[in-house]
Amino acid sequence: MSEADRQPDWAELRALVAVMRHGSLSAAARHLGLTQPTLGRQIRALERRVGEALFDRLPSGLRPTQRALALFEPANALDEAAAKLAAALARPPDAATGTVRITASEGFAARVLAPILTGLAEAHPGIEIELSATNEVENLLRRDADIAVRHTRPAQQELIAQRLGTVEVGLFAARGYVARHGMPRDVRTLAGHRLIGPDKDPRGRQLAERWGLPMESLSFALRTDSLTAQEAAVRAGFGIGVMSVAEAEPGGELLRVFPETATAAFPIWLAAHADMRQSPRLRVVYDALVSTLRARFG
CATH class of the missing domain: 3.40.190.10 (Periplasmic binding protein-like II)
Structure with missing residues (x-):
């Protein structure tokens, strides 16, 4: 067999992939839009090209040989690449992809x-x-x-x-926390509450200073730079922390602390x-x- 005859034929490889995916000549032919005899000829041509049988013909159907299994992975990769190429060729040049x-x-x-x-x-x-x-x-x-x-x-x-x-933020506490610990009356009484605040992020301190909160006298029971974790802790009733006003449903489980003074818009x-x-x-x-x-x- 000449070198040209040994070069892979895409139609034959596609036939191999289809038969191995669908389990029979009839199902594979329907998938490819071919007649069963045409697909059978392609499989036989590929078998002649590789020099051995690719399927054992059993009463229950076709069983791939070890050679077919070895060919399937690279042939399947080619089939998937061809599908992507066809989609790219059909896509308008200005498509958002x-x-x-x-x-x-x-x-x-x-x-x-x-x-x-x-x-x-x-x-x-x-x-x-x-x-x-x-x-x-x-x-x-x-x-x-x-x-x-x-x-x-x-x-x-x-x-x-x-x-x-802009997004507005403020101090909030869960109703359950307030029921257990009360609502701080002013900045001075805030020091007696469990506070949720930043760990290393300097923006938390900057915000507290903007609100006139005495950082030196405040003790944080929970420190984290994760705003998602801060909000979750507030909702769980851990203590008082900063949240977006838009995320606190009016009349819901969260209560605003110092709404007149502890507010900022970013x-x-x-x-x-x-x-x-x-x-x-x-x-x-x-x-x-x-x-x-x-x-x-x-």
């Missing part, structure tokens, strides 16, 4: 972005989202992320940035690299975040 990496604070990513991204995934199944839920500010110019949701205005002038609204900025305009997938995600975040917080 590919990976988009978003960075946001842990709490914002969990509470706000996850529901938004669910709708986005339904509308644009070709887009894959990487969500970096971190309180660290990632560098967009260095391409640590494509899009960032931040609570301060980006300092890098090369970025596209829009302010979409801006919501959406930032992206300037070349976002030339990328359909980045533009789709950016525009979706603009519309949904502005509607909720604007």
Whole structure:
């Protein structure tokens, strides 16, 4: 047999994959849209090419030989690659597909972005989202992320940035905690309560100072930089901590502490690299975040 005759024939390999997936010539032929005799000829041609039988013909059907099993994995990989290639060739040139990496604070990513991204995934199944839920500010110019949701205005002038609204935060306690320990009357009595606060994040101290809370006299019973963990502890009745006002349902299980004084509003900025305009997938995600975040917080 010449070298040309030994080169793999895609139709024959596809026939092998189909028969091994579906278990019979008739089922494989229906899957490929071929007649059973045509598919049988392709299998026999492949057997001549490899020099041995690929299936044992049994009354119960076809049983793949060891050679067929060895050929299946690379042939199946080719079949899957061909399917992806066909989909890519059929896709419009401006289709929004590919990976988009978003960075946001842990709490914002969990509470706000996850529901938004669910709708986005339904509308644009070709887009894959990487969500970096971190309180660290990632560098967009260095391409640590494509899009960032931040609570301060980006300092890098090369970025596209829009302010979409504000999020209000305050001190809260669960009704169960208040029933057991009472509600602090003023800042002085706050020192006698179980407080939930930051570990190493300096923004917690900055917020307390902004509210006039005496950090030097306060003792935190639970320290964590995870805003999600802080909120969960407040809801569980562990103590008093900072939460987004929007997450505390009016008349629900959470009570506002010092609502007249312990309040602050943080801006919501959406930032992206300037070349976002030339990328359909980045533009789709950016525009979706603009519309949904502005509607909720604007």
